[in-house]
Amino acid sequence: MTRITAPPPxxxxxxxxxxxxxxxxxATPPSLRRGRHSPSPSLALTPSSASTSAATxxxxxxxxxxxxxxxxxxxxxxxxxxxFSRRDGEGGGGGAAWDxxxxxxxxWDPSACxxxxxxxxxxxxxxxxxxxxxxxxxxxPSEMLMPETDLGYVVTHVSLNTDGSSLLxxxxxxxxxxxxxxxxxxxxxxxxxxxxxxxSKILPSNSDGIKVLQASWHPFSNNHFSVLTSDAxxxxxxxxxxxxxxxxxxYLQPILPGKCQNxxxxxxxxxxxxxxxxxxxxxxxxxxxxxSIFVLCPVVPFGSDYSKKHIQEIYEDVNAFGLKSxxxxxxxxSHLAIAWLEATFPDLLHQSTDMSLLMSKAHxxxxxxxxxxxxxxxxxxxxxxxxxESKSSACEGxxxxxxxxxxxxxxxxxxAWGSGQLQVDALADEIQPQWNIxxxxxxxxxxxxxxxxVAMVCDSNSQDPLSLRSHRPSSTGSNVKSNIEAVWxxxxxxxxxxxxxxxxxxxxxxxxxxSLFPDPLVPERFYCAHGGGLDMVTLHFLPxxxxxxxxxxxxxxxxxxxxxxxxxxxxxSGFVSIADAYGHVQLVGITCLGECFxxxxxxxxxxxxxxxxxxxxSIKDVxxxxxxxxxxxxxxxxxxxxLPYSSSLKSLTPDSxxxxxxxxxxxxxFHEYYVEYGHKVxxxxxxxxxxxxxxxxxxxxxxxAVKKTLLSIETKDQDINKRIDRAxxxxxxxxxxxxxxxxxxxxxxxPLSQAEQEFKAQLDRFADVELDALHSSIAALxxxxxxxxxxxxxxxxxxxxxPWQAPKAGRSHVSESQMSLLKSSLEKLSLLNEENNxxxxxxxxxxxxxxx
Numbered sequence: 001m002t003r004i005t006a007p008p009p010x011x012x013x014x015x016x017x018x019x020x021x022x023x024x025x026x027a028t029p030p031s032l033r034r035g036r037h038s039p040s041p042s043l044a045l046t047p048s049s050a051s052t053s054a055a056t057x058x059x060x061x062x063x064x065x066x067x068x069x070x071x072x073x074x075x076x077x078x079x080x081x082x083x084f085s086r087r088d089g090e091g092g093g094g095g096a097a098w099d100x101x102x103x104x105x106x107x108w109d110p111s112a113c114x115x116x117x118x119x120x121x122x123x124x125x126x127x128x129x130x131x132x133x134x135x136x137x138x139x140x141p142s143e144m145l146m147p148e149t150d151l152g153y154v155v156t157h158v159s160l161n162t163d164g165s166s167l168l169x170x171x172x173x174x175x176x177x178x179x180x181x182x183x184x185x186x187x188x189x190x191x192x193x194x195x196x197x198x199x200s201k202i203l204p205s206n207s208d209g210i211k212v213l214q215a216s217w218h219p220f221s222n223n224h225f226s227v228l229t230s231d232a233x234x235x236x237x238x239x240x241x242x243x244x245x246x247x248x249x250x251y252l253q254p255i256l257p258g259k260c261q262n263x264x265x266x267x268x269x270x271x272x273x274x275x276x277x278x279x280x281x282x283x284x285x286x287x288x289x290x291x292s293i294f295v296l297c298p299v300v301p302f303g304s305d306y307s308k309k310h311i312q313e314i315y316e317d318v319n320a321f322g323l324k325s326x327x328x329x330x331x332x333x334s335h336l337a338i339a340w341l342e343a344t345f346p347d348l349l350h351q352s353t354d355m356s357l358l359m360s361k362a363h364x365x366x367x368x369x370x371x372x373x374x375x376x377x378x379x380x381x382x383x384x385x386x387x388x389e390s391k392s393s394a395c396e397g398x399x400x401x402x403x404x405x406x407x408x409x410x411x412x413x414x415x416a417w418g419s420g421q422l423q424v425d426a427l428a429d430e431i432q433p434q435w436n437i438x439x440x441x442x443x444x445x446x447x448x449x450x451x452x453x454v455a456m457v458c459d460s461n462s463q464d465p466l467s468l469r470s471h472r473p474s475s476t477g478s479n480v481k482s483n484i485e486a487v488w489x490x491x492x493x494x495x496x497x498x499x500x501x502x503x504x505x506x507x508x509x510x511x512x513x514x515s516l517f518p519d520p521l522v523p524e525r526f527y528c529a530h531g532g533g534l535d536m537v538t539l540h541f542l543p544x545x546x547x548x549x550x551x552x553x554x555x556x557x558x559x560x561x562x563x564x565x566x567x568x569x570x571x572x573s574g575f576v577s578i579a580d581a582y583g584h585v586q587l588v589g590i591t592c593l594g595e596c597f598x599x600x601x602x603x604x605x606x607x608x609x610x611x612x613x614x615x616x617x618s619i620k621d622v623x624x625x626x627x628x629x630x631x632x633x634x635x636x637x638x639x640x641x642x643l644p645y646s647s648s649l650k651s652l653t654p655d656s657x658x659x660x661x662x663x664x665x666x667x668x669x670f671h672e673y674y675v676e677y678g679h680k681v682x683x684x685x686x687x688x689x690x691x692x693x694x695x696x697x698x699x700x701x702x703x704x705a706v707k708k709t710l711l712s713i714e715t716k717d718q719d720i721n722k723r724i725d726r727a728x729x730x731x732x733x734x735x736x737x738x739x740x741x742x743x744x745x746x747x748x749x750x751p752l753s754q755a756e757q758e759f760k761a762q763l764d765r766f767a768d769v770e771l772d773a774l775h776s777s778i779a780a781l782x783x784x785x786x787x788x789x790x791x792x793x794x795x796x797x798x799x800x801x802x803p804w805q806a807p808k809a810g811r812s813h814v815s816e817s818q819m820s821l822l823k824s825s826l827e828k829l830s831l832l833n834e835e836n837n838x839x840x841x842x843x844x845x846x847x848x849x850x851x852x
Contacts, residue, residue: 073119073139077598078588081138083107083116084596096574096590097160097167105138106145106167107574107590108158114146114190115158115167115178122580136578136586136598147195148184151176158574159225161217166239168225169195170215173203175227177239198243199227199235202787209783211776214270220281224301228271231780234286236301241452247302249455252286252374254294267773269399272413275406278314279431281306287402289773291395291415291423292377295492296458298433299372300344300362302451308360311345337433340365364451371441371456373434375492381428395421395500403516407523408545413495414526418511422501422528424554426543429493434461461492496543499554505532513570519601520579527587529572533561534589536601559587559599637677763843766836774836778829785822 084107094108105118119139145167153171160167167178175198182194203210211230218224223239224247232254235246255266267289274280282298300306318341322334342348343365347357401416411427436459444453505512512530519525524539536559540552562571574590587599652659752760 073141075121075123075137076140078105078118078120078136078138079596079598081118081142081596082140083109083118083142084590084594094155094573095157095159096576096588097158098576098578098588099160099164100579101162101164104164105576105588106158106160107596108155108169109144110154112144112146113151113155114144117143117145117180120578122578122582122586135580135600136588141189144190145178145180146190146192147176147178148192149195151195157215159216161222161225162219163222165222168215168217170212173209173211175199175203175212175215177243196243198237199246201244202235203229204783209779209786211780213268216273218301218304219273219275220306221301221304224304226271226273226284228268228286229780230267230776231784232266232268234271234284234296236299238302245453247453248299249453250296250299250372251455251457252294253457253459254288254292254374254376255460267776270402272402272404274404274431275411276310277406277411278317279433280406280411281310282433283431285402285404285413286374287399287415288377289398291399291417293402293413293415293425293495294374294376294460295378295431296372296374297431298340298344302362302364304362305359306345306362308347308358311341311348311360315341315348333432333434336367336370336435340367340433364454366441366443366451366454366456367435368443369440370435370437371439372458373436374458374460375434376460378492378495380425381494381496395419395423397511400511401514401516403518403526405518405523405526407539407542410542410544412498412523412539412542414516416514416516416528418514420503420505420512420514420530422503422514422516422537424498424501424539425495426498427493428496428543431493434492436461498539498541498543501537501554501556503528503530503532503535503556505530515570515572515575517575517577519585520577521583521585527559527575527577529570529575529589531562531571534559534572534587534599559601560589560597763840771836774829774833778826778833781822781826781829785819785826788819788822 094110096108097106098104099106103120105120107116107118108114109116119142121137121139122135123137147169151169151171151174153174155169155171157170158167159170165179165181167180169176169178177196177198179194179196184192184194186192203212213228213230215225215227218226218236225237225239227235227237227246229235232252234250234252236248237243238247241247252268269287269289271284271286274283274285279297282300284296284299286294286296288294315338318334318337322330322337325331325334344362345360346363347360395415395417397418399415400418403414403416405412405414411431413425413427415423415425417423439457439459442455443451444455446452503514515529517527517529519527522538524542526537528535528537536557538555538557540546540554541549571591572589573592576588578586578588580586583602585601587601589597589599591597652662654660654663
């Protein structure tokens, strides 16, 4: 693999900070689907100075710190940096984050309870012709960013916002944010930064109850991040306004009350944001433990920036294809979408004369009488003759990982299962916004009437899956008008199964932990980290981008192998993918033992798969041409000369002039054909003697080696005979043991029938997935009930004013109604748990009776 790296930057003066190379961020390819032109990627802009100054004015004033005396940086390979070499296997948990703007790597150090900030540059060793192979180098010394106060929990994941100013510290039950640029004090390379807890009233401090499943920054805002918790609530926080109360709160109800038959269907696992494609940029995809996928659309952080060109395209699309439809459902959904766009982005109605404004700011808005629909679960499209095949290809275990990727005209969803399988699906239609009409939204407004916070209950549409079951993929170009109207019918988009990738991981008692990471340059490529190593998966078939590759399955290439594939725990504690300026991707991983590795991947070309031709002969089977053998021309002899036939030769005498001339001519011809051939044969035989002598010596040596081998075999023959006799005795002993085992009562046990095997598999799934889901749901409901009980007691003792104002009458006492609903849900779960325990006892009793 040829490396292409950059020449080293000029040396810094003694008093200057370490040089940092700004690696350009790769541009996301434009997304197009079903022939529509999708807008180009949006431009990322930082928040305005006014909002930043307003946010910092409310923060405490920091003490001034003396200026640091910078020393010249020494550049070493990143994998050999002292930060990773001095851990000595103490553990490297906590994760890593990459700042592409400043070219810095953040790695959490659990032993020091701080984040190491390392300056990184990418050199081109070929520019200096020194033969080095190091492409990624790190600056020594690095900086240690310490929290202002003790966190009180173990950090399992870190996340950096797009401008590199805030670092999110995620634990299993806690959250905190570390402000990178707000320094409290300094001591050499150790910097104390301001740190603030997040949602301390919502998340318990005793590591019991509600768990943090995932927390990540929003891609279209530097101040907003989302948190998914085990109580099935999706919260969106604003860093610049309030860290205790979320800006937007969505209570997920994937199953209607009283219709839950699968406990894992109500336990969320992970979420992923949409990308730059129509309504996908306003969507949040949520995965549940049973593998079902739901969509929330639209979800927009207040004050975030979006491309005005993209918003205008969506607005024109709704007006062109929605309002002119003859279907009343299409018109209703179109009116709701237009009202939301005009209220969230007022620039659509008031076109500015200043054409230099390329971005549009999202204004706070939420419908008063309607709430968002939890679209899903997304059904899969399958032909009628392939329905049985789709059922047999279902993945086992429970879902453990999730990723969204926009590749060309397609939106790809990848689900990782604990059994070591990757399920790859693509959206077969466009995402569209949906609301539950008649279900009000709770709003919190200020004295000026501006919306500060929003909370809503998101119920799933029970009629939606029924309508999608009859969905069949139509032929290209057939009934285009009906296909366009179907986008606005209010149905969730179906999924098209692309492939199921089996990583062939060993079976373990517990589900394996798999993590998915997208490639920053190639959207068709992603990485999967598991206990056995790191694999790269490349998709060749995409239904709308590459339809001609329908018969090509995804390719899987192992990038790194640990050699310990028996464990189900991951070996990586941190992983980042860096897109350098040379079109390549640098994979940087930190293991659980604190070691660091760097792997270079080509940006646009995947590794060429090794093609083996079984029918062709190997190199060893082909005999080399013999050197020194006599040529075939000499062995065949000289070609006889062709002499013209003449009847006058008999009349010639040797003494005559004509006879002498003719005789001289024949002698010359014979000399040319026979004497020269004899001379060639003599020279060839003379040189061939050395070759024959060498061949004889070689054959003699081989003969002696064969004789020695025969002698060694004869000496070992007795030992082999003894081992054969011993093997026969062991075989006889094993036969006797098998006969003795046949006498045991369990030998007559019949194998399980197909129905019994299916019942046993259902019991195993219930023990592995359902009980864990029930326990986590009961714990989350208990914690939420305690929190609401405390809030209701505090509200009764205080002023009695509830901050959340319901828009309709009869819903003023929100806390009491929610508490009664939680109590009834908890009682139902308790009854369900008791019934399941009783069934398990009965099943165990029946199994014991059958064994006896």
